[in-house]
Amino acid sequence: MKSVACAFSVLILAACGGGGGSEIAGGSNEIKKAAQAFSASSLDNIADSELAAFGNAVGDKKIVVLTEPTHGVAQALDLNARLIRYLHEQKGFDVLLIESGLFDVVNMNELKQSRAIPFTQSAPGRTYYGFSRDAHGQKIFAYVDQTQKTSKPLSLAGIEVMMEGVASTGLFVSRLEARLQARNASLLRDPEWQTYKVIAQRLTSNPEYTDAPVELPAFKRVQELVKAEFCTAPASQESHFESDGFWCRAVHSLSGTMGYVWSKPKQLDYNERGFVAGHNAAWLIDRPFAGKKVIVLTHALHGFAAGSELKTSTGKVLADRYPGQIHTSHITASKVFDPNEATVKGTLEFELDQLGQFAYMSYPADAATRNLLQGSSVREVNFVPQTPNRFGSAYQSLFYVRQVNFTTPDWSGYPTIY
Template sequence: MMQITWISGLLFALALPAAIAQTRSPEWDTWLTKNTCAITDKNASDDYADLAAFGAAIKDSRIILLDEQSHGEENVFALKARLVRYLHEKHGYQVLVLESGLYDVEHIWRTTETANTIRSQAPGNVFYLYANSPAMQGLFEYLQTQKQGNAPLILSGMDSQHTGTYARQYLLNDLKNQLNKTGNTKLGNNIFWSKFAELSLALFNMDRTAPDTKTQEQYFQFMQQLKAAFPSSEQYFWQRIVASIEDQARRYWGNRHEHRSAVMGENLLSLLQHRYANQKIIVWGHFVHLNRSGLPRHGNLGHLVSDRFKDKAYVVHFTGNKGSYYNFFNDQNTPVLSFPAKTIENHLERQPGPYNFTDWRKLPPHLKQDVSMQAALSSYIPQGLFELPEAGAHWHERVDGTFYLNKITSTKP
């Protein structure tokens, strides 16, 4: 799930100063007009003719990463849900990986039945703005229906942070059972196990109270033993569960935040290597995690995946120029920031269709180097909330395609 506190120091505004943005060249405008394709807002429709340009852009990709700017945009969720259905039905994508707890979502998928549906299990186990979004309810029902067929769209999680009800109820018992299955019964019966379980459960409840230094040392020493207990590739899932718990403890107790996205990426790479080795994957999460270029001083999921899979990974960005989004920092509907007159969004607003799509991989090399376009893609999140230094000068290296929505609508938590 998305951790609320750490993001306040990161602003991912993709724009350089407005004065630079005003100088965009006519050639750049001409290219945008020719390469921007109208998209409908028929989110419940199975008519995907308007997505042909998007389909052509991603046709050789194994991994599609669908970002979002705030976690609080209802029509972005609806459009992403439509894209998920399209990718599953028309392009054979087989797995949807959400920015939610690795264990929690695994438990949902493993236990879901008609009487115990994905939709009914999502609240309390999936990131709350996903679990309670009206648009997401339709997606959960689609996943449920498809699970009964011959080509299900598998639901998975990737987050290294575990705060769901299932993690609190079952994770530690399941971990002990796995230790017993691997012949490591001594660890499960270790004198420190009860303290380990107590401290880990507090983490799952998002209690950031740090134990004393000696107890922390004992905890992390015990974690090393746990990691050594799952050495084989067949035990990859529990390797990543233990690594995730360790990272959550180090972040909460040390008040550091920067490694979560990279650990999340390692979780995803492990799934890709071991469980979904020959399958096509859709990843759903925040821009901070999914953009190709990483975070200041540290990597992120998008950087790790792009480094491994190169152009087989395609990052899709969603933006707009009007409307509002739900700001989970203050529980308020927040107006979308307006952009300078020469930013890309202002140009895209004038294109046909309530939404539109642009494939930035088609940009000619000389336009990629044109200083007039380097400030052209902006963020509607206020500066001071998310920041990637020098993002404006390198935005085309962070995302591969963009969906523009004429008016962003706020979700309801």
């Protein structure tokens, strides 16, 4: 499966460089008072009691967005696995939505129900490889599997467009056609149905940086007929392959992929993708998981709402739909690309580094401390230093680790199960 964010080499080039900002003049003591050091020697072992401040910051919010500055960061995966466990066990969150294909994760649930295949085994090849083909990311699926044997199983779903998973590339077109046949849909007799199928199959492979086919207008015309078939008063709203409500969102995901890869010549349009992913998440929240408290796990580029570089990020769609109901977390570090990297004075990382290896800070309630933070730099999307930072607007909880490491996918150790 292709990366769902920039390649690490591009990220490193983009994020290297200065991290300076105006010094937090006289503010070190205030920042230290507002922040909390963790005594744990590893992120896996942070005690529930030490996460209580995070839990208090979440409060009674119904949606928590857990972000990664970029994909493939071991510490971000470890932290988010720990936060997922805390939110599920201590705060009553029963649903995990991840940045992976809507269709592919439904196939994972199907494999669990029909063949008892655990998520740890079905995830490789169906979810983003940074989650599924590394021991750090696998902690997330291992915990979800663990909960399936309890009285409070954690539900798992994907929110993304077609991202080259083996389920979407191998099953989408044939199962779509079978579903339409079961409905005796007249559009199957459309003279351009075969053209539609060819282009739909191509889209399931997420054809980034390619030219759009000349038959795209025919595809778009038939696509609207398919949407009308499933999205006009859908008969059912469950998240499985027999649900017309699900197929409505699956077909919209195909449109999202089309907009992502072909709305701009050989460029990627993350706004098109984020719009559909956000509405996929909203459909899951409102329909299959109505009344549940939901965790969304995604890249900060997609998860940030206010202050996002995107006009229609996933986080922006959700914030507009559920005002006042979302709490977003972020993780930063002082040593990202070199263990000898200097921690720059005037950055929030410099202040948090004084507390120890791991620290946490919720957006302060008092105006004086907020004012101290305004001029400081924080490493945000792709660890790029941001001044002014978006603490308080894009995210309300900030976790700090002194040093991060990038993971390497283990393709042979985590093979695809068919």
